[in-house]
Every structure is written in structure tokens, then in C-alpha cells.
Amino acid sequence: MFIAEFQEVGRDLFTRGLVSSHGGNMSMRFGDRLLITRRGAKLGHLTELDLIETGIERNDRATPTASSELAVHRAIYQSTQAHAVLHAHPPYALALSFLVDELVPIDAEGRDLLEQVPIIGTEVIARVRDVLEEVVASLETHKVVIVRGHGTFARGQLLDEAHRWTSLLEESCKIASIVRFMGGSGKMPGKSKVSRSASAILRA
Numbered sequence: 772m773f774i775a776e777f778q779e780v781g782r783d784l785f786t787r788g789l790v791s792s793h794g795g796n797m798s799m800r801f802g803d804r805l806l807i808t809r810r811g812a813k814l815g816h817l818t819e820l821d822l823i824e825t826g827i828e829r830n831d832r833a834t835p836t837a838s839s840e841l842a843v844h845r846a847i848y849q850s851t852q853a854h855a856v857l858h859a860h861p862p863y864a865l866a867l868s869f870l871v872d873e874l875v876p877i878d879a880e881g882r883d884l885l886e887q888v889p890i891i892g893t894e895v896i897a898r899v900r901d902v903l904e905e906v907v908a909s910l911e912t913h914k915v916v917i918v919r920g921h922g923t924f925a926r927g928q929l930l931d932e933a934h935r936w937t938s939l940l941e942e943s944c945k946i947a948s949i950v951r952f953m954g955g956s957g958k959m960p961g962k963s964k965v966s967r968s969a970s971a972i973l974r975a
């Protein structure tokens with residue numbers, strides 16, 4: 772019944788380059804159960820066999836076949852009002868996560884809708900299980916977060932909403948990266964530094 776929603780979002784994520792062929796995962800919550808993509812599923816080519824139903828609190832026979840990020844999805848549902856969770860590997864967002872500690876979009880839509888996006892993890896490549904509590908706590912107040920060097924976790928009432936925040940974040944990161952490239956040595960993307968880069972372009 773929900774396969775069409777998973778397929779539409781998965782296809783968009785893959786074709787837009789927000790996940791690799793077998794990367795990323797997503798889920799929807801139904802009471803104390805969730806529907807999550809299978810471990811190693813190709814999000815761009817999902818079938819009904821790629822959706823695994825299991826418990827939010829309890830394991831069952833299907834649990835071992837669920838996405839390797841099942842623990843993160845469960846923890847987010849246990850602590851937030853989310854009904855959908857999406858994990859992706861957007862390249863511009865990941866690239867910026869190596870350079871800065873938080874991201875403030877410089878474009879109007881990104882700033883209006885995302886405001887500020889936490890980058891979680893002190894290691895160059897953070898392991899999600901080491902920063903699980905921080906991811907969950909940040910998603911209580913933010914729509915999307917970045918785990919440094921790994922990927923994004925977004926929440927929504929629908930998969931499409933979590934997809935929207937992921938897509939918007941990547942667009943904002945792409946714009947910020949282009950501004951940095953055009954502005955030369957300006958560092959990214961603290962508010963003031965980005966403003967300097969942008970004003971340098973306007974003067975040029």
C-alpha cells in the first residue's frame with residue numbers, strides 16, 4: 772500500500788544523486804511498528820520485497836533483514852513526533868561537513884525553511900552509533916541534521932516531507948559551495964564568512 776510512496780522518493784533520491792546505488796534508507800511509522808527499507812536495498816529500484824515491517828521497540832523475525840540503520844530510525848521514533856525518517860548521503864552536504872561545525876544556508880528558501888542545520892560528530896567521519904543520542908536530540912528541534920562525513924537524517928510526517936528537507940539542504944549546500952568557489956578563499960559557511968564571499972562577488 773505504501774510501496775508507491777517509497778518508490779517515488781527512492782527514485783528521486785537516486786536520480787538526483789543523493790544516495791549511491793545501494794546507499795541510504797528510509798522508514799515510516801505506524802503505531803508501534805515501522806516499515807523500513809531492506810538492508811542493502813537499491814532505493815532507486817524498490818519492490819515490495821524491499822520493505823521490511825518490524826517493531827519500534829521489539830525485534831522479531833524480520834528485524835535482521837532491515838536496514839543497518841534500523842537502530843537510528845527506532846530511536847528517532849521513540850523520541851520525536853516523526854512519522855517518517857530518511858537517511859541519505861548528499862555529496863555537497865557531506866563535503867561541507869568536513870569543513871564546518873554548523874550550516875546556515877545562505878539562500879532564501881534554505882534559510883527560511885531550515886534556518887540552521889547541526890553537523891554532528893567530532894571525528895572526521897563520525898560513526899552514527901557513537902552520536903545516536905545527539906542525532907535524536909537535534910531532530911527534536913531541527914528538520915534535518917548531518918552526521919559528519921557520513922550522511923543526513925531528516926524527519927517528517929510523510930516520507931515526502933523528509934525528502935523535501937534532504938533535497939533542500941543539498942541545494943543550499945550546493946549553492947554555498949558554488950559561492951565559495953566563485954569567491955575564492957572565503958571560508959564556508961558561517962554566516963559572516965559567507966556574507967563576505969557573496970559581497971566579494973557583487974563587487975567583482
Ligand SMILES: [Zn+2]
Pocket residue numbers: 795858859860921922
Ligand atoms: Zn549511511
